[in-house]
Amino acid sequence: MPPAKKEVRPSGRGGGRRTPAFLKNYRGVRNWKEASQWLEWRSIEDIECITPDQAGVARGKMMPSTKFTSNTSLALPSAPFMMTISGDYPEDGNGFEYPEDDGDLKLVPDLSTLSLVPWETDPTAQVICDLVHQDGRLVEFTPRNVLRRVLGEYTRMGLKPVVAPEIEFYLVRKNPDPDYPLTPPVGRSGRPIAGGSGYSIAGVNEFDELIDDIYHFSASQGLEIDTLIHEEGAGQLEINLRHGDPIELADQVFMFKRTIREAALKHDMYATFMAKPIQGQPGSAMHIHQSIVDKKTGKNVFTAEDGSETEAFGHFIGGMQKHVPAALVMFAPYVNSYRRLTQAASAPVNTKWGYDNRTTAFRVPRSDPAARRVENRIPSSDANPYVALAASLACGLIGIQQKIRPDAPVGTTANEDEIDLPRGLLEAVELFENDEQLRAMLGDVFVSTYAAIKKAEFETFMEVISPWEREYLLLNV
CATH class of the missing domain: 3.10.20.70 (Glutamine synthetase, N-terminal domain)
Structure with missing residues (x-):
């Protein structure tokens, strides 16, 4: 754990003695x-x-x-x-x-x-x-313990993963009646926020006071924001966290979600981490950057002494290519999650990889050799951070253990090709239950519990009659 952040001592305490x-x-x-x-x-x-x-x-x-x-x-x-x-x-x-x-x-x-x-x-x-x-x-089936179980497998191999999540979310007007669609909030300009504001500083400034509260609340908890940007969606923001230990970073995402929701409520709006909250707007992702260091040397095992890629780097990608489709339900846990995963959109529906290629599922960002890493772009922001990190790291480690070779990298647009991932929740659950190597890594009790919950959630969803059905079926069939 990195050194804890310091704060100013409350007034009136400690007298003249030195404070520990x-x-x-x-x-x-x-x-x-x-x-x-x-x-x-x-x-x-x-x-x-x-x-x-x-x-x-x-x-x-x-x-x-x-x-x-x-x-x-x-x-x-x-x-x-x-x-x-x-x-x-x-x-x-x-x-x-x-x-x-x-x-x-x-x-x-x-x-x-x-x-x-x-x-x-x-x-x-x-x-x-x-x-x-x-x-x-x-307890085998609780999320923090499942992530700890996966990290234990790394430890047994003398390895330590390093991760850095990026979390997208929407600010929306308060919506007490779920029958009505969500709408973008009104910013300080007095106008509803529009889309197409990717990386706009003016877009961020629309929410100055709210963002100040997010920073203040985060600093008061010792949470470190690396950067904050306005994404493409109307009222969509992204927070990037500094890289570190997976348990600590999952804890931070867990706490950040609470923090951002509370800050938004203070300003009379909602913050939502739904994968696809507004029709016609981009979905929200939780991209996960991953590297692995040797516990003895502290060096990145994805990089050789001469700066070139190692076999472990390729095997990690190979493991993700093979097993991420079976782990998709841990990255896309709800029916709504699959509305984000569509062809020709910014969210990947493939299992390809490439160098600085954002249309692939697994992107290798430009970096110095010592910082070589793999970004998993599939998870949505509605995913439990402990579960998503456990799944992503488990798939990569299986690749290293089994020496799974990756496909060739892709340098062209990859998200308009065939879909390599399950198209819906039940299909994803079935793949999840039947992947024996993933089951062994995560544990039988967790897999059976998590799958049962997801099946029950799907049945609950099927009880709801949607506006689409009323619009197109009510008078036409």
């Missing part, structure tokens, strides 16, 4: 003693103990900070981690069984994630927790 350095950290402490002092120094009243569910939604408990530091045992039932996005539960079958007792799972706080909740009016802190069974074993 860890108290000034925006994010993270080393042990419970430091946690108690950190909370007391900030006069924290409440603490949110949170963990991501399968959709990346924060689940957990809130409690007084004094209770949090008094060896209180924290527990949650397993039910929230087997729940669909609509709050339903899947049927048993195909390896999935809902636990009859629905017994408690333990919440174990990761104190390196302790930070403020800057949008709360009362002094409040938050901490991300892991879930373990009563005997201490990691």
Whole structure:
């Protein structure tokens, strides 16, 4: 974990004595003693103990900070981690069984994630927790633990992945009635935001005050934004995060989503990470840049001593080409996700790769040899960051283990050719369940649980009659 960010000491505390350095950290402490002092120094009243569910939604408990530091045992039932996005539960079958007792799972706080909740009016802190069974074993089907399982496979090979996510999202007007389409917000100019503003500074400036709050909320939590841009869509922004450890970066995306939503609400609008929220506008992606370093030497294993590409680099791409179609449901988890994945659009529907070619699924950006990396452009921004990172890194590692050779790189437009990916959610789930190498990497319990949830979500979607059906079928069939 990189050094934690510092903050200015609250006034009136510490007197003339020297303040311990860890108290000034925006994010993270080393042990419970430091946690108690950190909370007391900030006069924290409440603490949110949170963990991501399968959709990346924060689940957990809130409690007084004094209770949090008094060896209180924290527990949650397993039910929230087997729940669909609509709050339903899947049927048993195909390896999935809902636990009859629905017994408690333990919440174990990761104190390196302790930070403020800057949008709360009362002094409040938050901490991300892991879930373990009563005997201490990691709960196999929870997202943070699935990513940790994949990273364990890298560790056994003496490797460490480095990732950098890029997250796109839309700002939209408040929409309390879901029967009405989403519309772009009004910026400081007083006019609704229009599309076609890619990389426009004026487009970013339309939301100056909101973006200031995003920066302020992020800094208060020790979250690092690398860059922020206006994307092509109307009111569509993108935040790029600095590269680092996959667990830490997944935590940051998890926290950024909460942060951006809260900042938007403060300014009377919604922030949405739906893959395709507005008809006729571009979809929102979560591109993932990936490289791998040797744990002993710290050098990028994609680059040889002379600066050339290594076999591991090609094998990583080969693994992604072969297994990403089966992992697509982890990158595109909802029916709406597949509205983004269409031919001749900016989102790739192929499994090709190329040098600085944004029409391919796997792009190798221009860089110095030491920074050689592979960008996975398939994931949408609605994906759970822990699940998406686990899937992407698992596919690449299978390629390295199996020495899978990639196809030749593509230097032309690739997104107008045949579609190499599943076209819908059920097709994606079927491929996911049947990829034995991916199943072995991710674990049977996770695969069966995640697949059951996605099937149940599809059935819930099929209960809804869409405007398209009313428009074209009502009086014509």
